[in-house]
Structures are given as C-alpha cells and as structure tokens.
Amino acid sequence: MSAPVVRAAGYIRVSTAEQALRGLSLEAQEAEIRRWAAEHHVRLENIYVDKGITARKQLHRRAAFMQMMQAVDAGQIDLILVMRLDRWFRNVYDYHKMMNEHLIPHGVNWCAVKEDYDTTTTNGRLMINLRLSIAEQECDTDADRIRDVQQNMVAKGRWPFGAAPLGYRIEEKRLVKDPQTQPQVEFFFRHMLANGSLRGALFAMNDRFGTSYEYRRAQDLSRKSVYYGVYGENQSFCPAYITLEEHQRIRSLAEKNVRVWSSPTAWPHLFSGLLICDDCHRRLNAQTIRRPSGVYTTYRCSHSTDNHGCANNRSISEKVIEEYLLNYVREDLAQYIVQMEVSRKKAAALPDNTAKIRAKQERVKTLFINNFIDLEEYKRRIQELEGQIIRRPPSEKTKDVSKLKQLLEDGALKMYPTLTREEKRAFWRGFLKELHIYRGTIQGPPIFL
Ligand SMILES: [Zn+2]
Structure with missing residues (x-):
C-alpha cells in the first residue's frame, strides 16, 4: 500500500529590492521549495509567485496569493510551502484570518522550508505569533520600502545618502566631482596604481595635501563603485575617477596588502x-x-x-x-x-630598616595616645626616627x-x-x-x- 500523494503548492514573494539580495531572489526561493518538496516526496503542483510585491502590500492585492487561496478553497492543495514565514505574512491578524477562513476548513497545512515551526503544538503556534509580531515591527520601520525608494533614486542617477563620497559633492541630488578634493582623490589613485599600497597611497596623500584621512578612507576609495562611475544597477551613475579595470587592479593589490597586515604571523x-x-x-x-x-x-x-x-x-x-x-x-x-x-x-x-623604624614610631604613638608624652615630644621623636631610615x-x-x-x-x-x-x-x-x-x-x- 503506497502512502497517499501530498499535493503541495509553493508560494514565493519577492520585492524589487529583495530580488537583488542573495538568498531572497525568486530563483533562490524556488530552488529551496523544490529541494524540500523532492526530499519529502510531496508533489509540487504549482508555484505561485508575487513579484515586486513588498510585505506591506495587503493580501487581496497580491494576485498570486489570492489565486492560491482559490486553489485551497477548491480542495486542490494539501500543503503550502514557503521559504520563510515572512514570505507570505508579516502580520498576526492576516495570518489567523487566512488560517481560519481557508487553511483550517480545508485541512491544509503549511511549512516554512528554511524555518522550523510546528503548527500542531501550542508552543509552535506561540512561536509563529511571536515571529509575526517581530516581522510586523520590522515591516513598519521598513527596510523593504527604504530599499525600494533608494533603488528608484539610483536608477534616476540620484545619490540616495546624505554625505557624498570623498572626491564628490552633491549637486541637484547628483554626484559631481568636487574641485576641492578632486586632486586628492586623483593623486591617491595614481599613487595606489603605481605602488600598489593602500596605506602608502594614504600616507602620501596626507603628506602631500596636509590632510589626516584615516585608513578607512583609503579602503572606501579602493572599494566603492562610484569611483568607476557605477552605483547599484546604474552603469553611468556619476563621473568616474578610474576605469573598472583599474578598480579591479586596485582590489587585487589591496587584498594582497591586507593579507600581509591582517595576519600578525605573516x-x-x-x-x-x-x-x-x-x-x-x-x-x-x-x-x-x-x-x-x-x-x-x-x-x-x-x-x-x-x-x-x-x-x-x-x-x-x-x-x-x-x-x-x-x-x-x-x-x-x-x-x-x-x-x-x-x-x-x-x-x-x-640594611633596609624601614620596617623596624615604623614599629618604633608606632610605639611612640602609643605613648602619646596614653598621655605619657606631649605633642611636642611626640613630633620630635617621630621626626628623629624618620631620619634613621635607611632605604x-x-x-x-x-x-x-x-x-x-x-x-x-x-x-x-x-x-x-x-x-x-x-x-x-x-x-x-x-x-x-x-x-x-x-x-x-x-x-x-x-x-x-
Ligand atoms: Zn605622541
């Protein structure tokens, strides 16, 4: 007798910003779900994908999610697979509404393939509520939304942060070369490319221009993509100081240097x-x-x-x-x-007689306290003894x-x-x-x- 086939549906949600993140992309989520389904011998009937949808978007505005609920209601699904709980819910209320209206009436279970929740125990349900409450808060301060806004700005060639990187200034929200620091940055890159040392270039720059930039500044110069004109997806984001090839050379030189410095045994x-x-x-x-x-x-x-x-x-x-x-x-x-x-x-x-003399002084003190000698006498004897110390x-x-x-x-x-x-x-x-x-x-x- 073979076990009844479990019919599973995968659900994937990815926002525009997340698509660029390792491990959260649509492909990554799909791979995780497929892997789990294969390992657990469930039949993956369908994968529902809400793409470009942030967690803030209400459930009824997620088209794929609503389709999946229809399949649940039609009795076509036994199990829903998501990569993580926060892929389909970031809100305690929505979660319970969905459970009570769709999953429980139709005997459908769900599983987060990268997390470990147990919907069958009180403890497990408590964990889910807790996780959702946290996700809800995260959602409010919202990293997703901020990333989306930033990405939008970058696409339009606008610098999404406050301060401009060294060598640039902000003009009408765009990065342009800053005439004041431009010679410094140009000098730094010339020196770095000629001598291959990040620290050497930094010292030379500080010496030449009387600046006192710290090492972190040199690391920024060697790492940030704006210096070859690129930021995020935008390949012509700002005026460049170096070419991509030069940047790659600097990276490999800098890494060699780091190896020397980071390992005290080397x-x-x-x-x-x-x-x-x-x-x-x-x-x-x-x-x-x-x-x-x-x-x-x-x-x-x-x-x-x-x-x-x-x-x-x-x-x-x-x-x-x-x-x-x-x-x-x-x-x-x-x-x-x-x-x-x-x-x-x-x-x-x-002979070091300090201890002996101190003992004698103590005895004088006792005499004084017991009124055998007066203050004058006390002071005189203490002083006399002090003079006899040989250190x-x-x-x-x-x-x-x-x-x-x-x-x-x-x-x-x-x-x-x-x-x-x-x-x-x-x-x-x-x-x-x-x-x-x-x-x-x-x-x-x-x-x-
Ligand atoms: Zn000093």
Whole structure:
C-alpha cells in the first residue's frame, strides 16, 4: 500500500529590492521549495509567485496569493510551502484570518522550508505569533520600502545618502566631482596604481595635501563603485575617477596588502607595544608598506595626526630601531650590566630598616595616645626616627640582570640574523621594556624589563 500523494503548492514573494539580495531572489526561493518538496516526496503542483510585491502590500492585492487561496478553497492543495514565514505574512491578524477562513476548513497545512515551526503544538503556534509580531515591527520601520525608494533614486542617477563620497559633492541630488578634493582623490589613485599600497597611497596623500584621512578612507576609495562611475544597477551613475579595470587592479593589490597586515604571523611587527612616544607617552603604531623593492615597517604616534597636540609627527623605520638596539646590545649592554651589578651589590649591602623604624614610631604613638608624652615630644621623636631610615635604592636601579647576561654569554646575538620575524619579535620582548621615540629619533637608552 503506497502512502497517499501530498499535493503541495509553493508560494514565493519577492520585492524589487529583495530580488537583488542573495538568498531572497525568486530563483533562490524556488530552488529551496523544490529541494524540500523532492526530499519529502510531496508533489509540487504549482508555484505561485508575487513579484515586486513588498510585505506591506495587503493580501487581496497580491494576485498570486489570492489565486492560491482559490486553489485551497477548491480542495486542490494539501500543503503550502514557503521559504520563510515572512514570505507570505508579516502580520498576526492576516495570518489567523487566512488560517481560519481557508487553511483550517480545508485541512491544509503549511511549512516554512528554511524555518522550523510546528503548527500542531501550542508552543509552535506561540512561536509563529511571536515571529509575526517581530516581522510586523520590522515591516513598519521598513527596510523593504527604504530599499525600494533608494533603488528608484539610483536608477534616476540620484545619490540616495546624505554625505557624498570623498572626491564628490552633491549637486541637484547628483554626484559631481568636487574641485576641492578632486586632486586628492586623483593623486591617491595614481599613487595606489603605481605602488600598489593602500596605506602608502594614504600616507602620501596626507603628506602631500596636509590632510589626516584615516585608513578607512583609503579602503572606501579602493572599494566603492562610484569611483568607476557605477552605483547599484546604474552603469553611468556619476563621473568616474578610474576605469573598472583599474578598480579591479586596485582590489587585487589591496587584498594582497591586507593579507600581509591582517595576519600578525605573516608579518609580525618587531617592536609594536615597546615604543613610547616621548611627547604624549602613548605607544607608537606600526604600519607596513609593501613596495616592489620589499616590505617596510615604520612606527609613528597616531596621536600626532589627529590634532590632539602631540608634536611627534614623524615616523621611524623599524630597520633604524633594530640597528640601534643590536648596536646597543653589542657595545653598551656589558657596561650596563656591570653598573647594575655594582648598584645591586651596594643596595644588597645596605640594611633596609624601614620596617623596624615604623614599629618604633608606632610605639611612640602609643605613648602619646596614653598621655605619657606631649605633642611636642611626640613630633620630635617621630621626626628623629624618620631620619634613621635607611632605604634600599628603588628597584629601577637594582634590576635582575641575569637575563641580559645570558644575552651576551650565549652568543644569542650571533643567532639573531637567522631568526624568523616571529622569533625576533619574541627575542626583543624577552628583555626590552620600552624605548622612547621622538620625531623619528631614538631617545635612548632602552629601558629593560
Ligand atoms: Zn605622541
């Protein structure tokens, strides 16, 4: 005995704006419905399509939906398949009206193939109501409608947003080149295409024009389609700065760069976190620039570019810092270690009697509180004891230098050139605490851990 055939109908609704979205297009919805029907061995009798219809449109104005209800009433359908609940309803009232007037009287079930609702349990029905209430709210603030309006504007060559992208200004709602920023944008693209570095082009542009655009601006320039004249479906939306081919070249160059920067293991910054701005005392930021001749890392105080009063506005190359530090370790570290050891021995020889004196002072206080001595006497004795304190020098001058000594003894320095960048990074971090930098010069000596 074979199971009775389930006759299914698919329902698809797609608004104009949604048609362009991945996963919501008519084709995508149809594919999902067909896939589900095949997997569950139901016979798909018909697919009803309401195209260009937003969820706001009332049910009786959706032609395909009304046809499907007629089929339900005629007893031709057992099951309705939609991709998601919001494809056919975004409103609690409409949903129940349809259930009560059409589906329940004719014993028709429905199923959202990409969602999991159970119409047979109280919990399942509660979920549906909840989902519909949410969909209703979403519908009111309506993304659909906004997208439709935007798409309409774009088709007419109008910029649908407030601010114009860099290099443009808005004239009668259209984007035209802005004479003020046009040279900057042209310079940026020329530089980018010649050198292949987004960051390099950004710095060069900022240097040349005295601007302080952030990296995000460079990313916008490299990504936005308006720069080759296209927006949305509109192929001649605005005057272009570059061709589509140039845009594609920039994209592929930028992606190569991103790979270098986004992966700290691919190109570790040797000194990031260790360099201190000698003006504003913030840590310097590392930048890596890729040129045909190689990859260059520099450090600078990001606070100097955002007009926050830091005068440390020059960057310093990683090479310079590395050379300086290697030199320091070779030439001066031994001397430093000797000094440390001497002051450490001196300090160790000094008895630190702070605790003892404090205890004596406490006893004086007790005498005073119990009226054995007067205030005058109390003050005199406290002061006298304070003068007898012998303190060890602060720990800054008595650092443990065993790690630094190892550096000299193990021939670690000879090993250095053979290390990977990751290992070099770890090497410096092993004993260096910070190094102060001002306007591209090192304010030595280094401070060790
Ligand atoms: Zn600074």
